[in-house]
Amino acid sequence: MILSVDPASGVELARFTPHSPAEVDAALDAAAGAQARWRTLDVTERVGLLRELARVLRAGKEKYARLITAEMGKPLAEAEAEIEKCAVTCEHYAEHAPAYLADRPVVSNASESKVVYDPLGVVLAVMPWNYPFWQFFRFAAPALAAGNGTILKHAGTVPQCALAIAEVLRDAGAPAGLCATLLVEADAVAGLIADDRIAAVTFTGSTQVGTIIAAQAGAALKKQVLELGGSDPFVVLADADVPAAAATAVRARFVNGGQSCVNAKRFIVEDAVADEFVEAFTTAVAALRIGHPGSPGTDLGPLARENLRATLHDQVERSVAAGAKLLLGGEVVDGPGFFYPPTVLDHVTPGMAAFDEETFGPVAAITRVTDVTEAIALANRTEFGLGAALWTRDLGRAAHLVRELDAGAVFVNGLVASDARLPFGGIKKSGYGRELGAEGIQEFVNTKTVWTGPAAPPAGFPASVLRPAALPAHNRGGGASTVPLVTRAIGARVFLNGTTAFEGGAGIPLHTHNCPESVVILDGEAIAEIDGVEHRLSRWDTTYVDAGTPHRFRNASATEPMRILWTYASVEATRTIVETGVTTRVDAESR
Structure with missing residues (x-):
């Protein structure tokens, strides 16, 4: 049977039969x-x-x-x-x-x-x-x-x-x-x-x-x-705004009755400002109103279950027995419900329950340190790593110190909290993975x-020479149209291209490439030999050559210049001369 119980009174509210298999x-x-x-x-x-x-x-x-x-x-x-x-x-x-x-x-x-x-x-x-x-x-x-x-x-x-x-x-x-x-x-x-x-x-x-x-x-x-779980440190350095830190510390510890993984639980304060912090913090905690959670003005309701209260009180008693100084609270509240008073422990040190264990309830543990080095060391001296707060006026130093704190989130001069815009999660025994932000989704x-290579030429695509009329023009409006000679012929993103100029009668040797190539005749007339077949090409004619296909170009005119635009479907195209077998990398300067 699944029971719903009012923690403010201990009275059963409802019971439910579990769903069947x-x-x-x-x-x-x-x-x-x-x-x-x-x-x-x-x-x-x-x-x-x-x-x-x-x-x-x-x-x-x-x-x-x-x-x-x-x-x-x-x-x-x-x-x-x-x-x-x-x-x-x-x-x-x-x-x-x-x-x-x-x-x-x-x-x-x-x-x-x-x-x-x-x-x-x-x-x-x-x-x-x-x-x-x-x-x-x-x-x-x-x-x-x-x-x-x-x-x-x-x-x-x-x-x-x-x-x-x-x-x-x-x-x-x-x-x-x-x-x-x-x-x-x-x-x-x-x-x-x-x-x-x-x-x-x-x-x-x-x-x-x-x-x-x-x-x-x-x-x-x-x-x-x-x-x-979490045992979040709240580090207050000597140059901090102590009144602001103390006021925030009260909310950081006692919101939700102290029953949150991301509540501040260990307050690590430099000696130089420890007395000032403790006085301001304790005064504010003493003013918290404990009462029925449904009543207006209540700051602190009951713990959610009786066993949680028993565990928390045991941690307080063991810490006091080990030398912690009890400043406020520390006694189980008489009467119905699972109430526990806001409690402050001072002079808490490693080895005490309030320092080493997660305290899930309204108990604050204050640890005094001599300097920032000890503060960071004790902040990290925990099996948890969910959140951490750092209080200092020196934001330049803070920028370095936040990288030294072992936590999934560090808030400088503020209250650690989750925010839909920011990733939330921990390290060490506080878990792994992130919620919220882009990382959470x-x-x-x-x-x-998804990797998509060059597409094969469409059905009916000419094996070598493509005339402009063979490709449909894209109507762009206003009387303008585009014929996608190069990109359609390559069938992939244009990655590397350049131009080659031929003097009258000039040509290049028979060769192959490691990727598909498209060549457009920009000026003049050319003779293209592709896989043993010659084609005569005029301006704007295009050839398509598959990877590994032997081919070469020469100027059809003995006197007039000829110019081509070549495009490869790879930024690491190579050219292999058929006669010699020599392979070189192609770039805009080598063609």
Whole structure:
């Protein structure tokens, strides 16, 4: 049974029977079929769904926000901001997905090469409870724009949010079956990953579960994106704007009740400003209002589950026992619900739980350092690498220091946050792959190379000599027309060309090339010998010569000059003299 529980009271809100194996199988079949049709639409058609998603989300913002607050426990204002962020992200990809997915041409010898982006198929999204709408839509908006389908397996504690997401997709007009929500237990995930109808997996959650998901997806050889735990450093150097840093630090740590992978968790402060920072930070934290998340003015609601509170309190007690100084909080709140007070620990050092482990809740750990070298070293002294903040007035120095911080994102003098325009993800045990930005939409696509060589001459194309009348002219309007002598004859992009002038009676020896060649007579008359057959050519006549075909040209007049334009379907064309067998590279100076 899947239960929905109010973390502010501990009271059960609803319970749901998990989907049966037959229902899961039907959903997978429907998603695979719908995605096969969805991928055939042009991206400019697919993004229409994203615009509708943004509209539906905003129209139901209050309803969905109250559902988030009821099941997860974040303050109502933060829940409303979450819905708005989902809508903004859908709009971002509606506007930019066509450019993100546009074919990328690549110039290649004797070819028309390009890189194209095709959808992978149906992507399984195993999502967490802390941002129940945002975590799904930040993945789904780019995935759907790219032509994929989605199967959502949400956290077991937010089943009503999961069903509401299905409602949003349906109301926005998503094709039937394309985006399915499955209410299943955690032990069903392995079977979903292994199923041939699932092409890839995205997971956001703990590092411990992430390693299991990675192993299962790896065994099935399926693409995966993992956004896992974090112990983000918030580095305050001696030259920082300390009041601004302290004010931002409060939001960085306590937004969403401190229950975010990208919350700042370790505050690493140079000794010279440590006392000033700690005083300003602690004063601001003490002013936070803890209360029911649905009440106006509440800054901090409950933790999402009782076991999360127990784990967090244990980390605080172990850190204090190891020598950390407790400045605020640190005691379990009496009464119903899973509340825990905003807590500040000072003089935290490596080896303490609050420094070494991810603290998922309203606990801030302050570490004092002697200089910037120690600050960077301790910032990197973690198994995680999601985000980092760096506070300094010296932006020149900051430009160098950000390269030394081990993190997927570094924010200088600001709050670490995700943004639809920027790639988001981590390194080390914070996972791999990226969401958001252009990089996010390209995670769940097949980056396909398309190489197109020179086309064979069209049926009925003369073997050697082509007269202007043999090719259709393209009417360009205004009485102008174009006869594509060279490019049509070559059948490929023009890569290398030049002109050769012949004095009266002059000629060149019999030779071959490693690529097709087209020659246009610009002035005079020529005699072309191609594969043993002679042709008399006049001005604007064109010859087409396949790679490896022996040929040569000479001036038909003994007194008047003759000039030709030659074009090769390669920038690395070579010429081999038949009589001697000597091969040389051709360029504009050697012909």
